[in-house]
Amino acid sequence: MMKQWYEVANVDHIDSPALLVYPERITYNIRLLKKMVSEDTNRLRPHVKTNKMIEVCKMMMDAGIEQFKCSTIAEAEMLALSNAKDVMMAYQPVGPKIERWMKLVQAYPNTHFSCLLDNVDSIRELGFIAQNRKMNLSVYVDIDLGMGRTGSSVDQIERLLQCIEEQKHLVLEGVHGYDGHISNSDPEVREKESGVAYVLLKAAFDYLQPRCPYPLKMVIGGSPSFTSHAKRKDVTCSPGTFIFWDWGYRSRIPEQAFEYAAVLLMRVISVLDGRHVCVDLGYKAVASDPPLQRVLFLNADDATTVFQSEEHLVLSVGDSKRYPIGAVLYAIPTHICPTVALYDRTYVIQEHQNIATWQVIGRNRILNI
Structure with a gap:
Protein backbone atom coordinates (compact mmCIF):
# COMPACT_ATOMS: atom_id res chain seq x y z
CA MET A 1 0.00 0.00 0.00
CA LEU A 20 8.64 16.84 11.17
CA VAL A 21 9.58 19.08 8.24
CA TYR A 22 9.50 18.24 4.52
CA PRO A 23 12.09 20.09 2.36
CA GLU A 24 10.39 19.35 -0.97
CA ARG A 25 7.22 21.02 0.27
CA ILE A 26 9.16 23.94 1.71
CA THR A 27 10.72 24.42 -1.73
CA TYR A 28 7.27 24.39 -3.32
CA ASN A 29 6.04 27.04 -0.91
CA ILE A 30 9.02 29.30 -1.62
CA ARG A 31 8.40 28.99 -5.35
CA LEU A 32 4.72 29.81 -4.93
CA LEU A 33 5.58 32.83 -2.78
CA LYS A 34 7.85 34.19 -5.51
CA LYS A 35 5.23 33.51 -8.16
CA MET A 36 2.71 35.59 -6.22
CA VAL A 37 4.97 38.66 -6.61
CA SER A 38 5.84 37.89 -10.24
CA GLU A 39 9.29 36.57 -9.25
CA ASP A 40 10.32 40.00 -7.95
CA THR A 41 12.16 39.01 -4.79
CA ASN A 42 12.84 42.67 -3.98
CA ARG A 43 9.18 42.80 -2.95
CA LEU A 44 9.66 40.04 -0.38
CA ARG A 45 10.90 40.28 3.19
CA PRO A 46 9.79 36.97 4.75
CA HIS A 47 9.33 36.83 8.50
CA VAL A 48 11.44 34.05 10.04
CA LYS A 49 9.51 33.82 13.31
CA THR A 50 7.73 30.79 11.85
CA ASN A 51 10.72 28.61 10.94
CA LYS A 52 13.53 29.77 13.28
CA MET A 53 16.03 27.53 11.45
CA ILE A 54 19.25 28.37 9.61
CA GLU A 55 18.65 25.62 7.05
CA VAL A 56 15.22 26.96 6.12
CA CYS A 57 16.52 30.53 5.87
CA LYS A 58 19.26 29.34 3.53
CA MET A 59 16.66 27.64 1.34
CA MET A 60 15.01 31.03 0.86
CA MET A 61 18.37 32.68 0.16
CA ASP A 62 19.20 30.00 -2.41
CA ALA A 63 15.92 30.98 -4.10
CA GLY A 64 17.12 34.58 -4.42
CA ILE A 65 15.43 36.13 -1.39
CA GLU A 66 17.79 38.59 0.28
CA GLN A 67 15.65 40.57 2.74
CA PHE A 68 14.24 39.15 5.95
CA LYS A 69 12.21 40.19 8.95
CA CYS A 70 12.44 38.88 12.51
CA SER A 71 11.10 39.56 15.99
CA THR A 72 14.03 38.94 18.31
CA ILE A 73 17.75 39.66 18.50
CA ALA A 74 18.39 35.90 18.54
CA GLU A 75 16.45 35.53 15.28
CA ALA A 76 18.41 38.45 13.83
CA GLU A 77 21.66 36.76 14.78
CA MET A 78 20.41 33.48 13.31
CA LEU A 79 19.91 35.30 10.02
CA ALA A 80 23.37 36.84 10.24
CA LEU A 81 24.83 33.38 10.83
CA SER A 82 22.96 32.34 7.67
CA ASN A 83 24.76 35.14 5.79
CA ALA A 84 21.56 37.10 5.19
CA LYS A 85 22.18 40.41 3.43
CA ASP A 86 19.37 42.48 4.95
CA VAL A 87 17.64 41.93 8.30
CA MET A 88 14.88 44.01 9.83
CA MET A 89 13.99 43.42 13.47
CA ALA A 90 10.29 44.25 13.63
CA TYR A 91 10.63 45.23 17.24
CA GLN A 92 11.65 48.36 19.08
CA PRO A 93 14.77 47.80 21.20
CA VAL A 94 14.40 48.95 24.80
CA GLY A 95 16.37 48.35 28.00
CA PRO A 96 19.21 45.82 27.63
CA LYS A 97 18.09 45.10 24.07
CA ILE A 98 19.63 48.40 22.95
CA GLU A 99 23.11 47.32 24.03
CA ARG A 100 22.60 43.88 22.49
CA TRP A 101 21.43 45.49 19.25
CA MET A 102 24.56 47.63 19.08
CA LYS A 103 26.77 44.60 19.63
CA LEU A 104 24.91 42.61 16.98
CA VAL A 105 25.34 45.32 14.35
CA GLN A 106 29.05 45.55 15.13
CA ALA A 107 29.60 41.78 15.24
CA TYR A 108 28.13 41.05 11.79
CA PRO A 109 29.25 43.83 9.40
CA ASN A 110 28.31 41.80 6.31
CA THR A 111 24.63 41.95 7.24
CA HIS A 112 22.64 45.17 6.98
CA PHE A 113 20.41 45.57 10.05
CA SER A 114 17.46 47.83 10.78
CA CYS A 115 14.92 48.10 13.58
CA LEU A 116 11.60 49.81 14.28
CA LEU A 117 10.87 52.97 16.25
CA ASP A 118 7.49 54.49 17.10
CA ASN A 119 8.07 57.27 19.67
CA VAL A 120 10.39 60.20 20.34
CA ASP A 121 11.82 58.81 23.58
CA SER A 122 13.08 55.66 21.87
CA ILE A 123 14.37 57.67 18.91
CA ARG A 124 16.36 59.96 21.19
CA GLU A 125 17.73 57.16 23.34
CA LEU A 126 18.86 55.07 20.37
CA GLY A 127 20.24 58.17 18.64
CA PHE A 128 22.17 59.25 21.74
CA ILE A 129 23.80 55.83 22.19
CA ALA A 130 24.58 55.58 18.45
CA GLN A 131 26.27 58.96 18.55
CA ASN A 132 28.37 57.98 21.56
CA ARG A 133 29.43 54.81 19.75
CA LYS A 134 29.93 56.65 16.48
CA MET A 135 27.68 54.10 14.79
CA ASN A 136 25.08 54.70 12.09
CA LEU A 137 21.87 52.76 12.69
CA SER A 138 19.11 52.16 10.13
CA VAL A 139 15.53 52.57 11.36
CA TYR A 140 11.95 52.34 10.12
CA VAL A 141 9.04 54.28 11.55
CA ASP A 142 6.46 51.78 12.77
CA ILE A 143 2.87 52.78 11.96
CA ASP A 144 -0.20 51.35 13.70
CA LEU A 145 -2.42 50.04 10.92
CA GLY A 146 -5.30 49.19 13.22
CA MET A 147 -3.99 46.31 15.33
CA GLY A 148 -3.44 48.50 18.37
CA ARG A 149 -0.30 46.70 19.49
CA THR A 150 2.68 48.87 18.55
CA GLY A 151 3.27 51.67 16.10
CA SER A 152 2.62 55.36 15.91
CA SER A 153 -0.49 56.99 14.53
CA VAL A 154 -0.07 58.73 11.20
CA ASP A 155 -0.76 62.13 12.74
CA GLN A 156 2.48 61.81 14.75
CA ILE A 157 4.66 61.31 11.68
CA GLU A 158 5.80 64.96 11.43
CA ARG A 159 7.04 64.94 15.03
CA LEU A 160 8.81 61.59 14.60
CA LEU A 161 10.58 62.72 11.44
CA GLN A 162 11.76 65.89 13.11
CA CYS A 163 13.17 63.88 16.00
CA ILE A 164 14.93 61.42 13.67
CA GLU A 165 16.48 64.30 11.73
CA GLU A 166 17.94 65.62 14.97
CA GLN A 167 19.81 62.33 15.47
CA LYS A 168 22.98 62.45 13.37
CA HIS A 169 23.54 58.71 13.54
CA LEU A 170 20.05 57.41 12.73
CA VAL A 171 19.26 56.72 9.08
CA LEU A 172 15.59 56.52 8.14
CA GLU A 173 14.95 53.70 5.66
CA GLY A 174 11.18 53.78 5.44
CA VAL A 175 7.89 52.92 7.11
CA HIS A 176 6.64 49.60 8.46
CA GLY A 177 3.17 48.42 9.35
CA TYR A 178 1.80 45.09 10.52
CA ASP A 179 -1.87 44.35 9.96
CA GLY A 180 -2.22 41.17 11.97
CA HIS A 181 -5.77 42.08 12.93
CA ILE A 182 -6.84 41.24 9.37
CA SER A 183 -7.88 37.59 9.33
CA ASN A 184 -11.44 37.39 8.02
CA SER A 185 -12.13 34.22 6.04
CA ASP A 186 -14.05 36.21 3.42
CA PRO A 187 -11.46 37.31 0.81
CA GLU A 188 -13.53 40.36 -0.14
CA VAL A 189 -13.53 41.56 3.47
CA ARG A 190 -9.79 40.97 3.74
CA GLU A 191 -9.23 42.84 0.48
CA LYS A 192 -11.11 45.84 1.82
CA GLU A 193 -9.38 45.79 5.21
CA SER A 194 -5.96 45.39 3.59
CA GLY A 195 -6.72 48.40 1.45
CA VAL A 196 -7.47 50.48 4.54
CA ALA A 197 -4.16 49.37 6.10
CA TYR A 198 -2.27 50.24 2.94
CA VAL A 199 -3.81 53.71 2.78
CA LEU A 200 -2.62 54.41 6.33
CA LEU A 201 0.94 53.33 5.60
CA LYS A 202 0.98 55.15 2.27
CA ALA A 203 -0.10 58.37 4.01
CA ALA A 204 2.93 58.14 6.29
CA PHE A 205 5.18 57.32 3.34
CA ASP A 206 3.81 60.19 1.27
CA TYR A 207 4.63 62.63 4.05
CA LEU A 208 8.16 61.32 4.55
CA GLN A 209 9.35 60.68 1.00
CA PRO A 210 9.38 64.31 -0.26
CA ARG A 211 11.38 65.26 2.82
CA CYS A 212 14.08 62.63 2.26
CA PRO A 213 16.76 62.94 -0.44
CA TYR A 214 16.78 59.20 -1.17
CA PRO A 215 14.12 56.52 -1.86
CA LEU A 216 12.26 55.18 1.16
CA LYS A 217 10.64 51.76 1.50
CA MET A 218 7.26 50.52 2.65
CA VAL A 219 7.13 47.17 4.46
CA ILE A 220 3.65 45.86 5.17
CA GLY A 221 1.55 42.93 6.21
CA GLY A 222 1.61 39.34 7.29
CA SER A 223 0.04 36.21 5.84
CA PRO A 224 -3.74 36.91 5.61
CA SER A 225 -3.22 40.27 3.88
CA PHE A 226 -0.45 38.98 1.61
CA THR A 227 -3.02 38.08 -1.08
CA SER A 228 -3.81 41.79 -1.45
CA HIS A 229 -0.43 43.40 -0.75
CA ALA A 230 1.36 41.10 -3.21
CA LYS A 231 -0.45 43.00 -5.98
CA ARG A 232 0.96 46.36 -4.84
CA LYS A 233 4.27 46.92 -6.59
CA ASP A 234 5.31 49.77 -4.29
CA VAL A 235 5.46 47.69 -1.09
CA THR A 236 7.60 44.93 0.37
CA CYS A 237 5.57 42.06 1.86
CA SER A 238 6.39 40.09 5.01
CA PRO A 239 4.49 36.80 5.20
CA GLY A 240 5.99 34.13 7.44
CA THR A 241 3.61 31.19 7.88
CA PHE A 242 3.75 30.34 4.15
CA ILE A 243 6.98 28.42 4.71
CA PHE A 244 5.22 25.62 6.65
CA TRP A 245 1.54 26.63 6.44
CA ASP A 246 -0.98 25.43 9.00
CA TRP A 247 -4.56 24.34 9.46
CA GLY A 248 -5.69 27.74 10.72
CA TYR A 249 -4.60 29.59 7.59
CA ARG A 250 -5.63 26.78 5.24
CA SER A 251 -9.13 27.19 6.68
CA ARG A 252 -9.22 31.00 6.51
CA ILE A 253 -7.08 31.78 3.44
CA PRO A 254 -7.87 29.02 0.94
CA GLU A 255 -6.80 31.15 -2.05
CA GLN A 256 -3.18 30.92 -0.88
CA ALA A 257 -2.34 27.42 -2.09
CA PHE A 258 0.68 26.72 0.09
CA GLU A 259 1.28 23.13 1.13
CA TYR A 260 1.59 21.75 4.63
Whole structure:
Protein backbone atom coordinates (compact mmCIF):
# COMPACT_ATOMS: atom_id res chain seq x y z
CA MET A 1 0.00 0.00 0.00
CA MET A 2 1.39 3.39 -1.00
CA LYS A 3 2.37 5.65 1.87
CA GLN A 4 0.76 9.03 2.38
CA TRP A 5 3.08 11.99 1.80
CA TYR A 6 3.56 12.61 5.52
CA GLU A 7 4.29 9.03 6.63
CA VAL A 8 7.77 8.09 7.84
CA ALA A 9 9.09 4.62 7.08
CA ASN A 10 11.74 4.66 9.82
CA VAL A 11 9.42 6.24 12.37
CA ASP A 12 10.67 3.92 15.12
CA HIS A 13 13.81 6.08 15.26
CA ILE A 14 11.81 9.21 16.14
CA ASP A 15 10.69 9.75 19.72
CA SER A 16 7.42 11.60 20.21
CA PRO A 17 6.03 14.15 20.35
CA ALA A 18 8.05 15.43 17.41
CA LEU A 19 7.94 18.06 14.70
CA LEU A 20 8.64 16.84 11.17
CA VAL A 21 9.58 19.08 8.24
CA TYR A 22 9.50 18.24 4.52
CA PRO A 23 12.09 20.09 2.36
CA GLU A 24 10.39 19.35 -0.97
CA ARG A 25 7.22 21.02 0.27
CA ILE A 26 9.16 23.94 1.71
CA THR A 27 10.72 24.42 -1.73
CA TYR A 28 7.27 24.39 -3.32
CA ASN A 29 6.04 27.04 -0.91
CA ILE A 30 9.02 29.30 -1.62
CA ARG A 31 8.40 28.99 -5.35
CA LEU A 32 4.72 29.81 -4.93
CA LEU A 33 5.58 32.83 -2.78
CA LYS A 34 7.85 34.19 -5.51
CA LYS A 35 5.23 33.51 -8.16
CA MET A 36 2.71 35.59 -6.22
CA VAL A 37 4.97 38.66 -6.61
CA SER A 38 5.84 37.89 -10.24
CA GLU A 39 9.29 36.57 -9.25
CA ASP A 40 10.32 40.00 -7.95
CA THR A 41 12.16 39.01 -4.79
CA ASN A 42 12.84 42.67 -3.98
CA ARG A 43 9.18 42.80 -2.95
CA LEU A 44 9.66 40.04 -0.38
CA ARG A 45 10.90 40.28 3.19
CA PRO A 46 9.79 36.97 4.75
CA HIS A 47 9.33 36.83 8.50
CA VAL A 48 11.44 34.05 10.04
CA LYS A 49 9.51 33.82 13.31
CA THR A 50 7.73 30.79 11.85
CA ASN A 51 10.72 28.61 10.94
CA LYS A 52 13.53 29.77 13.28
CA MET A 53 16.03 27.53 11.45
CA ILE A 54 19.25 28.37 9.61
CA GLU A 55 18.65 25.62 7.05
CA VAL A 56 15.22 26.96 6.12
CA CYS A 57 16.52 30.53 5.87
CA LYS A 58 19.26 29.34 3.53
CA MET A 59 16.66 27.64 1.34
CA MET A 60 15.01 31.03 0.86
CA MET A 61 18.37 32.68 0.16
CA ASP A 62 19.20 30.00 -2.41
CA ALA A 63 15.92 30.98 -4.10
CA GLY A 64 17.12 34.58 -4.42
CA ILE A 65 15.43 36.13 -1.39
CA GLU A 66 17.79 38.59 0.28
CA GLN A 67 15.65 40.57 2.74
CA PHE A 68 14.24 39.15 5.95
CA LYS A 69 12.21 40.19 8.95
CA CYS A 70 12.44 38.88 12.51
CA SER A 71 11.10 39.56 15.99
CA THR A 72 14.03 38.94 18.31
CA ILE A 73 17.75 39.66 18.50
CA ALA A 74 18.39 35.90 18.54
CA GLU A 75 16.45 35.53 15.28
CA ALA A 76 18.41 38.45 13.83
CA GLU A 77 21.66 36.76 14.78
CA MET A 78 20.41 33.48 13.31
CA LEU A 79 19.91 35.30 10.02
CA ALA A 80 23.37 36.84 10.24
CA LEU A 81 24.83 33.38 10.83
CA SER A 82 22.96 32.34 7.67
CA ASN A 83 24.76 35.14 5.79
CA ALA A 84 21.56 37.10 5.19
CA LYS A 85 22.18 40.41 3.43
CA ASP A 86 19.37 42.48 4.95
CA VAL A 87 17.64 41.93 8.30
CA MET A 88 14.88 44.01 9.83
CA MET A 89 13.99 43.42 13.47
CA ALA A 90 10.29 44.25 13.63
CA TYR A 91 10.63 45.23 17.24
CA GLN A 92 11.65 48.36 19.08
CA PRO A 93 14.77 47.80 21.20
CA VAL A 94 14.40 48.95 24.80
CA GLY A 95 16.37 48.35 28.00
CA PRO A 96 19.21 45.82 27.63
CA LYS A 97 18.09 45.10 24.07
CA ILE A 98 19.63 48.40 22.95
CA GLU A 99 23.11 47.32 24.03
CA ARG A 100 22.60 43.88 22.49
CA TRP A 101 21.43 45.49 19.25
CA MET A 102 24.56 47.63 19.08
CA LYS A 103 26.77 44.60 19.63
CA LEU A 104 24.91 42.61 16.98
CA VAL A 105 25.34 45.32 14.35
CA GLN A 106 29.05 45.55 15.13
CA ALA A 107 29.60 41.78 15.24
CA TYR A 108 28.13 41.05 11.79
CA PRO A 109 29.25 43.83 9.40
CA ASN A 110 28.31 41.80 6.31
CA THR A 111 24.63 41.95 7.24
CA HIS A 112 22.64 45.17 6.98
CA PHE A 113 20.41 45.57 10.05
CA SER A 114 17.46 47.83 10.78
CA CYS A 115 14.92 48.10 13.58
CA LEU A 116 11.60 49.81 14.28
CA LEU A 117 10.87 52.97 16.25
CA ASP A 118 7.49 54.49 17.10
CA ASN A 119 8.07 57.27 19.67
CA VAL A 120 10.39 60.20 20.34
CA ASP A 121 11.82 58.81 23.58
CA SER A 122 13.08 55.66 21.87
CA ILE A 123 14.37 57.67 18.91
CA ARG A 124 16.36 59.96 21.19
CA GLU A 125 17.73 57.16 23.34
CA LEU A 126 18.86 55.07 20.37
CA GLY A 127 20.24 58.17 18.64
CA PHE A 128 22.17 59.25 21.74
CA ILE A 129 23.80 55.83 22.19
CA ALA A 130 24.58 55.58 18.45
CA GLN A 131 26.27 58.96 18.55
CA ASN A 132 28.37 57.98 21.56
CA ARG A 133 29.43 54.81 19.75
CA LYS A 134 29.93 56.65 16.48
CA MET A 135 27.68 54.10 14.79
CA ASN A 136 25.08 54.70 12.09
CA LEU A 137 21.87 52.76 12.69
CA SER A 138 19.11 52.16 10.13
CA VAL A 139 15.53 52.57 11.36
CA TYR A 140 11.95 52.34 10.12
CA VAL A 141 9.04 54.28 11.55
CA ASP A 142 6.46 51.78 12.77
CA ILE A 143 2.87 52.78 11.96
CA ASP A 144 -0.20 51.35 13.70
CA LEU A 145 -2.42 50.04 10.92
CA GLY A 146 -5.30 49.19 13.22
CA MET A 147 -3.99 46.31 15.33
CA GLY A 148 -3.44 48.50 18.37
CA ARG A 149 -0.30 46.70 19.49
CA THR A 150 2.68 48.87 18.55
CA GLY A 151 3.27 51.67 16.10
CA SER A 152 2.62 55.36 15.91
CA SER A 153 -0.49 56.99 14.53
CA VAL A 154 -0.07 58.73 11.20
CA ASP A 155 -0.76 62.13 12.74
CA GLN A 156 2.48 61.81 14.75
CA ILE A 157 4.66 61.31 11.68
CA GLU A 158 5.80 64.96 11.43
CA ARG A 159 7.04 64.94 15.03
CA LEU A 160 8.81 61.59 14.60
CA LEU A 161 10.58 62.72 11.44
CA GLN A 162 11.76 65.89 13.11
CA CYS A 163 13.17 63.88 16.00
CA ILE A 164 14.93 61.42 13.67
CA GLU A 165 16.48 64.30 11.73
CA GLU A 166 17.94 65.62 14.97
CA GLN A 167 19.81 62.33 15.47
CA LYS A 168 22.98 62.45 13.37
CA HIS A 169 23.54 58.71 13.54
CA LEU A 170 20.05 57.41 12.73
CA VAL A 171 19.26 56.72 9.08
CA LEU A 172 15.59 56.52 8.14
CA GLU A 173 14.95 53.70 5.66
CA GLY A 174 11.18 53.78 5.44
CA VAL A 175 7.89 52.92 7.11
CA HIS A 176 6.64 49.60 8.46
CA GLY A 177 3.17 48.42 9.35
CA TYR A 178 1.80 45.09 10.52
CA ASP A 179 -1.87 44.35 9.96
CA GLY A 180 -2.22 41.17 11.97
CA HIS A 181 -5.77 42.08 12.93
CA ILE A 182 -6.84 41.24 9.37
CA SER A 183 -7.88 37.59 9.33
CA ASN A 184 -11.44 37.39 8.02
CA SER A 185 -12.13 34.22 6.04
CA ASP A 186 -14.05 36.21 3.42
CA PRO A 187 -11.46 37.31 0.81
CA GLU A 188 -13.53 40.36 -0.14
CA VAL A 189 -13.53 41.56 3.47
CA ARG A 190 -9.79 40.97 3.74
CA GLU A 191 -9.23 42.84 0.48
CA LYS A 192 -11.11 45.84 1.82
CA GLU A 193 -9.38 45.79 5.21
CA SER A 194 -5.96 45.39 3.59
CA GLY A 195 -6.72 48.40 1.45
CA VAL A 196 -7.47 50.48 4.54
CA ALA A 197 -4.16 49.37 6.10
CA TYR A 198 -2.27 50.24 2.94
CA VAL A 199 -3.81 53.71 2.78
CA LEU A 200 -2.62 54.41 6.33
CA LEU A 201 0.94 53.33 5.60
CA LYS A 202 0.98 55.15 2.27
CA ALA A 203 -0.10 58.37 4.01
CA ALA A 204 2.93 58.14 6.29
CA PHE A 205 5.18 57.32 3.34
CA ASP A 206 3.81 60.19 1.27
CA TYR A 207 4.63 62.63 4.05
CA LEU A 208 8.16 61.32 4.55
CA GLN A 209 9.35 60.68 1.00
CA PRO A 210 9.38 64.31 -0.26
CA ARG A 211 11.38 65.26 2.82
CA CYS A 212 14.08 62.63 2.26
CA PRO A 213 16.76 62.94 -0.44
CA TYR A 214 16.78 59.20 -1.17
CA PRO A 215 14.12 56.52 -1.86
CA LEU A 216 12.26 55.18 1.16
CA LYS A 217 10.64 51.76 1.50
CA MET A 218 7.26 50.52 2.65
CA VAL A 219 7.13 47.17 4.46
CA ILE A 220 3.65 45.86 5.17
CA GLY A 221 1.55 42.93 6.21
CA GLY A 222 1.61 39.34 7.29
CA SER A 223 0.04 36.21 5.84
CA PRO A 224 -3.74 36.91 5.61
CA SER A 225 -3.22 40.27 3.88
CA PHE A 226 -0.45 38.98 1.61
CA THR A 227 -3.02 38.08 -1.08
CA SER A 228 -3.81 41.79 -1.45
CA HIS A 229 -0.43 43.40 -0.75
CA ALA A 230 1.36 41.10 -3.21
CA LYS A 231 -0.45 43.00 -5.98
CA ARG A 232 0.96 46.36 -4.84
CA LYS A 233 4.27 46.92 -6.59
CA ASP A 234 5.31 49.77 -4.29
CA VAL A 235 5.46 47.69 -1.09
CA THR A 236 7.60 44.93 0.37
CA CYS A 237 5.57 42.06 1.86
CA SER A 238 6.39 40.09 5.01
CA PRO A 239 4.49 36.80 5.20
CA GLY A 240 5.99 34.13 7.44
CA THR A 241 3.61 31.19 7.88
CA PHE A 242 3.75 30.34 4.15
CA ILE A 243 6.98 28.42 4.71
CA PHE A 244 5.22 25.62 6.65
CA TRP A 245 1.54 26.63 6.44
CA ASP A 246 -0.98 25.43 9.00
CA TRP A 247 -4.56 24.34 9.46
CA GLY A 248 -5.69 27.74 10.72
CA TYR A 249 -4.60 29.59 7.59
CA ARG A 250 -5.63 26.78 5.24
CA SER A 251 -9.13 27.19 6.68
CA ARG A 252 -9.22 31.00 6.51
CA ILE A 253 -7.08 31.78 3.44
CA PRO A 254 -7.87 29.02 0.94
CA GLU A 255 -6.80 31.15 -2.05
CA GLN A 256 -3.18 30.92 -0.88
CA ALA A 257 -2.34 27.42 -2.09
CA PHE A 258 0.68 26.72 0.09
CA GLU A 259 1.28 23.13 1.13
CA TYR A 260 1.59 21.75 4.63
CA ALA A 261 5.34 21.34 5.18
CA ALA A 262 5.49 20.71 8.95
CA VAL A 263 3.71 17.88 10.74
CA LEU A 264 3.32 16.84 14.35
CA LEU A 265 4.00 13.21 15.21
CA MET A 266 2.49 11.62 18.33
CA ARG A 267 1.75 8.17 19.73
CA VAL A 268 -1.10 6.56 21.60
CA ILE A 269 0.04 6.08 25.19
CA SER A 270 -3.21 4.87 26.77
CA VAL A 271 -6.48 3.28 25.66
CA LEU A 272 -9.13 4.52 28.08
CA ASP A 273 -12.20 2.66 26.80
CA GLY A 274 -13.91 1.73 23.56
CA ARG A 275 -14.25 5.35 22.47
CA HIS A 276 -11.32 7.21 24.05
CA VAL A 277 -7.52 7.15 23.77
CA CYS A 278 -4.74 9.38 25.06
CA VAL A 279 -1.76 10.56 23.00
CA ASP A 280 1.48 12.26 24.04
CA LEU A 281 0.70 15.68 22.55
CA GLY A 282 0.19 18.04 25.46
CA TYR A 283 0.11 21.79 25.22
CA LYS A 284 3.88 21.78 25.73
CA ALA A 285 4.05 20.24 22.24
CA VAL A 286 1.52 22.26 20.26
CA ALA A 287 0.50 25.91 20.43
CA SER A 288 -2.25 26.42 22.97
CA ASP A 289 -3.29 29.89 21.83
CA PRO A 290 -6.07 28.70 19.51
CA PRO A 291 -9.09 27.06 21.13
CA LEU A 292 -9.67 23.35 20.69
CA GLN A 293 -9.36 21.76 18.16
CA ARG A 294 -5.64 22.60 18.06
CA VAL A 295 -4.68 20.09 15.38
CA LEU A 296 -6.08 18.54 12.23
CA PHE A 297 -5.39 14.80 12.21
CA LEU A 298 -4.12 13.41 8.93
CA ASN A 299 -4.60 9.71 9.67
CA ALA A 300 -7.39 9.76 12.26
CA ASP A 301 -10.44 11.33 10.64
CA ASP A 302 -12.72 10.30 13.49
CA ALA A 303 -10.54 11.78 16.27
CA THR A 304 -11.64 14.88 18.16
CA THR A 305 -10.05 16.42 21.24
CA VAL A 306 -11.81 15.96 24.57
CA PHE A 307 -9.28 17.81 26.68
CA GLN A 308 -5.58 18.57 26.85
CA SER A 309 -3.02 18.98 29.62
CA GLU A 310 0.73 19.54 29.73
CA GLU A 311 1.83 16.17 28.34
CA HIS A 312 -1.46 14.52 27.35
CA LEU A 313 -4.20 14.88 24.75
CA VAL A 314 -7.35 12.82 25.23
CA LEU A 315 -9.21 11.96 22.04
CA SER A 316 -12.69 10.73 21.29
CA VAL A 317 -12.59 8.15 18.47
CA GLY A 318 -15.08 5.92 16.69
CA ASP A 319 -13.43 2.71 17.85
CA SER A 320 -10.34 2.62 20.06
CA LYS A 321 -9.37 -0.78 18.61
CA ARG A 322 -8.12 1.17 15.59
CA TYR A 323 -5.63 2.97 17.87
CA PRO A 324 -3.63 0.44 19.89
CA ILE A 325 -0.87 1.41 22.29
CA GLY A 326 2.04 2.87 20.33
CA ALA A 327 0.01 3.74 17.24
CA VAL A 328 1.54 6.70 15.41
CA LEU A 329 -0.68 9.67 14.56
CA TYR A 330 0.19 12.63 12.34
CA ALA A 331 -1.42 16.06 12.58
CA ILE A 332 -1.20 19.64 11.32
CA PRO A 333 -1.25 22.33 14.03
CA THR A 334 -3.81 25.10 13.89
CA HIS A 335 -1.03 27.61 14.62
CA ILE A 336 2.43 26.58 13.44
CA CYS A 337 4.53 29.59 14.54
CA PRO A 338 4.38 29.12 18.34
CA THR A 339 4.33 25.35 17.83
CA VAL A 340 7.78 25.41 16.21
CA ALA A 341 9.09 27.40 19.17
CA LEU A 342 8.24 24.48 21.48
CA TYR A 343 10.83 22.20 19.84
CA ASP A 344 14.61 22.37 20.01
CA ARG A 345 14.95 20.31 16.81
CA THR A 346 12.95 19.09 13.86
CA TYR A 347 13.19 15.82 11.96
CA VAL A 348 13.80 16.25 8.25
CA ILE A 349 11.73 13.87 6.12
CA GLN A 350 12.58 13.09 2.51
CA GLU A 351 11.06 10.25 0.49
CA HIS A 352 9.44 8.92 3.68
CA GLN A 353 12.77 8.70 5.49
CA ASN A 354 14.13 10.72 8.40
CA ILE A 355 17.42 11.86 6.89
CA ALA A 356 18.57 14.54 9.35
CA THR A 357 17.64 16.86 12.18
CA TRP A 358 17.63 20.66 12.08
CA GLN A 359 18.13 22.75 15.18
CA VAL A 360 15.42 25.31 15.93
CA ILE A 361 18.13 27.75 16.92
CA GLY A 362 15.94 30.84 16.74
CA ARG A 363 13.74 29.67 19.61
CA ASN A 364 16.52 30.62 22.02
CA ARG A 365 16.41 34.03 23.65
CA ILE A 366 20.16 34.47 23.31
CA LEU A 367 22.65 32.95 20.87
CA ASN A 368 26.05 34.64 21.18
CA ILE A 369 24.97 38.22 21.84
